[in-house]
Amino acid sequence: MLGESACTVEDAEEYFNLYMHAIKAIGESADINDCFKSQGVSIKLSSLHSRYEFSQFGNIAEELRAKLLELCHEAKKYNISLCIDAEESERLEMSLVLFEQLRLDESLSEWEGLGLAVQAYQKRALSVLDFVEDVAIRSKHKVMVRLVKGAYWDSEIKRTQELGLIGYPVFTRKSHTDVCYLACAQKLLSKENHFYPCFGTHNAYTFATIIELADKNHPGFEFQRLHGMGKSLYDYAISELATSINCRIYAPVGKHSDLLPYLIRRLLENGANSSFVNQVNDSDVKIEELVSDPLEKVKSLEYEPHPSIPLPRDIFGEERKNSLGMDISDSIAVSQFANDIREFSEKKWQVGPIIDGESFLDSAEFTEVVNPAHLENVIGEVSSATSAHALNALEIAHSAFTKWQNVSAEERAKCLEKAADLLEERMKELIYILIVEAGKILSDAIAEVREAIDFLRYYAMIAKNELNDWKKLSGPTGEDNFIFFEGRGVFLCISPWNFPLAIFIGQVSAALAAGNAVLAKPAEQTPIIAYEAVKILHEAGIPKNVLHLIPGDGWYLGKTLVPDNRISGVAFTGSTQTAQIINRMLASRDGPIVPLIAETGGLNAMIVDSSALLEQVTKDVLISAFRSGGQRCSALRVLFIQEDIAEKQVKMICNAAQELKIGDPIQLSTDIGPIIDKASIDMLTKHTEKISRDEDSNLLFKVPMDTNSYNGYFFPPYIYEIQKISQLKQEVFGPILHIIRFNKSQLNEVISDINNTGYGLTFSLQSRVQSQIALISKKISVGNVYINRNQIGAAVGTQPFGGRGLSGTGPKAGGPNYLQRFSIEKVVSVNTTACGGNIKLACLD
Template sequence: MAGAVAALDAQPVVRGHDVAITAPHDRRIIVGRAPETTQAQALTALDAASAAQAAWDALGGHARADIPLRAADLMEARLEPLVALLSREAGKTLPDSVAEVREAVDFCRYYAARTREDFGAPKPLPGPTGETNQLSLHGKGVFLCISPWNFPLAIFTGQVAAALAAGNTVLAKPAETTPLIAFEAVRLLHEAGVPKDVLHLLPGSGPALGGWLLPDDRVAGVAFTGSTVTAQRINRALANRDGPIATLIAETGGQNAMIVDSTALPEQVVDDVIASAFLSAGQRCSALRVLCLQDDIADTMIAMITGAMDTLVLGDPSKLSSDIGPVISQAAADGLMAHIARMRETARILKALPLGEAHAHGSFVAPHLIEIGSIKELTREEFGPILHVLRYPASGLDALLADIRATGYGLTMGVHSRLEGTARRVFAASRCGNTYINRSMTGAVVGVQPFGGAGLSGTGPKAGGPYYLHRFASERTYTVNVAATGGNTQLFTMNEG
């Protein structure tokens, strides 16, 4: 794609050895080429970002907020090329690609509004007469933003826009498999007014870049979305530093469950299960991994779900006829197939869709429905179109909830029940960041369902929520004894009486 290649000219983009980026649905297609950052280039970018941060923070919240608004307008104007690149590079279906551009736009506009509200001017605080007190928010320094391949535009843009809006300069590290869409995002942000020394794109190896940058005290914080294991490694690397304590904002994985009781509406359950587990090839952090069916209705629900799976079409994600595209890489596909092979030995495969010649050159994994006895049988999240199903007795809801909590994850939870008391009981017992009642578990909307979890699922605060920008900021208070300069003039404005 010409647009993808042109993106390599965006500046400042540090250059090293170029690598080919191929389409997940057909590895014979080269989408573009991307450079790999060298150590010298990464440290040069850090030097520039560190030097530029004070002036960027001093610009003020209102001036900084104008920039993501312009970026949002630019993204909307270039919807079609962005959608095409998302489909080619990330293997996203066209509906998923359109939704992702819209989410990136939402992040820009939402964080702009929050910046004006929270960073636009100091907030007055109460105090004794003769004294004034103000609280203001400021950038912490340089943030390293590490984004994933499953939302390579929306999450990338959300992390970067938040860090910039809060007054930080940014080193943006895209996923190794999806750097081209990140080039486009950075180019649009620069066009919208972000100075080049304030935002730097560092494509390439995650372990290498982390090894060079995380030990440096000038990195004030890291915003990361990805696996729990990688987040733990970043946390340890930051903790090993002797300098200032760095900030880590991590959104990681989940063993996301949906509980369906005997009062649920079967047709609605089927629609929401298919959408939550299999669309986007199951490559959403919020995707359904474990379906928990009350045993009274389990057989009926399983029959309906397997029937609905037969209607799904796997194929070229750029075609409107395709419901599901490939997984991101052959390595990801191999890992999922290894899990399926293990499940064949220890569980029961209820349904597996076929693959054909049309899928031979891509990293496709067929949707699978697998029955297990307990969520305890799953030792990690399987990030793909694999849905595990288990049965529970009506009297066993508390035990089921205890097993779900014991996984240590707390990202998303679904409940299908027409009993409000059951839904609230699950919510009260769950530690999940997002609980959805009688609907699908995916598609959190910025500013409406802020997204993020707890425990092994992340640190918080929630992306797309009112408290997210605060984590990128340092707080300062300014206290003045006005009596020392001649008295408290505020007393003259008080109403008499």
């Protein structure tokens, strides 16, 4: 049955009804009372619930089990089979739990039609069969197992690399998958009392091997082929070689709109160069190669993984390691993390300025730091820096600059790399602090620590490659010309609360890598994570007189430091208004003109044309607009939808948003944690009140939230429809999405309206028309353009991040040109003929 990954409750209900209809239609037409021989139905669990995700499994398991039980009872009534299809590896555990519950359910005790698909490309395939066998023994039933190679291989590789996991859940060589398939086949055939094997294959060698493996007295198994594929193989094989063996035709049934994802997977799977289906039609492939023993091939390769698919840790090559992630779809990893962080839950931090390596903790001046999700939970206290602290730190940093600048870029880079390793070692504590201090949900906290690690390693790599040596420039003979980068002096780095570790580390590490001394000023809301980061940097070898932490009131400290001529540059991430104030303060100084490296916000837009995939758009909109409570400078603020699909698309987005879970970010099931503080709540409330009074605005949806059950700064996502982007005068930093419909003929006007806001940070386009993609990508004036994906979560070194206009000065953070802005250039020209002649020229042959 076609259809997967339901986006809404309505989608899931529709798929359920389609499944029930199919079971009834097949059952009523069945002419044989044998579930192993009659027709059956294969279903995907992701189509039966819009939140079929590991993080939500505790909330949805019973509901999903009840739906499956109802489907199984219907199949039992007609004694036909129902197979639970295989999906992505992160859903395997859930499917096995549900399979076990169903197979052991007493109400299904007289029915043997429950089946399960197993993917041989997964390294866990044999272990899955062990599990299924155990369930078969305990339930006293034979289980129908559909053995396939697998159809999500490319996406499994990509996901694992993005998450920075230790290894892949799938084999990276097809020959390893082929061997695993045969090993699984051998196990299935050897356990004839527990399995009814179903071999999905179009490979003649696999077919022949299974025939050889099977005992002539085996009570029964079958082959399966896809509708429209492998017909000639099976017509011959079944009629000539295996006349007593059944072949089931696996036929996709469903709506045309659900066909595309299925069809693409089939084309990729069977159209690959290594595929038997592809090779059998290639006259250049010799018969011997086509039917070679995969085990012998694996032995000849010494069991090595594919050399062109490095482990996730190594995808950036030898110059830098990828940051290590955590798989939160793994129940063991999640359980271990929950146990590990218990030791931090009782901890109370005391933090303050760190000047020349010494912490200044004035108990008379402590301010409480509270958990934004639980205002009664005081996680620590902070002593803010005074003007005297700030000026003292500046004096020490200014004196230390020259010595630090003269340290080689190679040595500076080693300190950053050591810091990255330390962050990785202490990842769990840092994740915990991000959750309780900044209100980050678990997945966001993991991603942020990884981003900080990536910044350290990336800037270390750039420093070694670009800042380490004099670079020779071309010129006339008799003269040598060199360019060299040096530090500027003392940088003031001002970081925000929404990425209190990643951006904090990104700014500081860039300034340090370039040879500058640093005063680090974290956001007032998040001093604890900054304090821990500075301690780690000092431990990694950054001199204590070079890096100083000055937490406290930004306006007060800014007035003290920015006008001082000893400040040689400012790196700032925050609001456009604050960046403009800093810019004016720097411009009013006498003395050297110094750089302001600013990353600010934006009225970020997404355009969706009529060719876009509605389900893909829905998923990307929810992530872009509401992930992190919309508290990202890259978040989607204004969604433009072409009128032709607007009604259906808007409905799908609103229905899907209804399923979002607001709550304590330490809970795995939480999608949206708290807003950072009361001032932010007040700002969001003010905006919703204002826009609700606007005659050109209409509230489409508000995510349900019981305010009485929270003692924190929570704010539900809102979705409004407005007429023009000009109704919004500035960025609204939170979970509020504005939708505008447009006619196809208005596309150029829409692009102009977006550009005319003056902001230019992120933009997303959802379209399957290549000419449209090329045109809009060229015309839109923003720093980061994303095509057919969400517009948040830029990766260091892969998607350098930063805007233009009101959204920032550039250069892009995490990009190849960022460190140069923290540096100053020196050119040295040497007249090599000054000693009496051009020796090099004179000595030519």
